[in-house]
Amino acid sequence: MNLFLNIIWIVFGGFVIAIEYIVSSVAMMLTIIGIPFGLQTLKLALVALTPFGTRVESSPTSNGCISLLMNVIWWFVGGIPIALTHLGFGLLFCITIIGIPFGIQHFKLAGLAFTPFGKTINNY
Numbered sequence: 001m002n003l004f005l006n007i008i009w010i011v012f013g014g015f016v017i018a019i020e021y022i023v024s025s026v027a028m029m030l031t032i033i034g035i036p037f038g039l040q041t042l043k044l045a046l047v048a049l050t051p052f053g054t055r056v057e058s059s060p061t062s063n064g065c066i067s068l069l070m071n072v073i074w075w076f077v078g079g080i081p082i083a084l085t086h087l088g089f090g091l092l093f094c095i096t097i098i099g100i101p102f103g104i105q106h107f108k109l110a111g112l113a114f115t116p117f118g119k120t121i122n123n124y
Contacts, residue, residue: 002053005101014049021045024078036070037077040116044082047112047121051105056112059120067118079113086110 006014021044029038047054059067071079086109093103112119 005052006050009051009102009105010049014051018045018049021048028077036117037074040074043116043119043121044109044113047109051108052101053123055122055124056108056119057122059118070117071115074116075114079116082113083110086113 021041025038025041025045027038028034028041047056086106090103090106090110093099093106
C-alpha cells in the first residue's frame with residue numbers, strides 16, 4: 001500500500017517538491033556556512049520524495065544545545081515559510097476524505113521542516 005501511495009504522491013507533486021528541495025540544498029551548500037542547512041534540506045527532499053513508509057524520530061544522539069541553536073537559525077533561513085506551506089497543503093488535502101493520507105504526510109513534512117536538526121528518518 002505504501003508503494004501505491006508513494007507513486008500517487010510522486011506523480012501529483014512529490015517529485016516537484018523533492019527537486020525544489022534538492023535545488024535549494026545545492027544552493028545552500030555553495031557556501032561553507034550553508035552546508036549543515038543544505039544537508040537538512042536533503043533530509044526534507046528524501047521524505048518529500050517517498051513520505052509513505054517513513055517515520056521522523058528524534059535522534060538518539062541529538063546534540064542538545066547545538067540542535068536547538070541550529071533549529072532557531074533554520075527558522076530564520078526559511079524553515080517557517082516551508083513549514084507553513086506544508087501546513088497549508090495539509091489542511092487543503094484534509095478537506096476531502098480521499099486526500100486525508102496526503103494531508104497527514106504534509107503535516108509530517110511541516111514538523112520536519114520546522115525542526116530538522118536532531119531528527120532522523122527511519123523506514124518501516
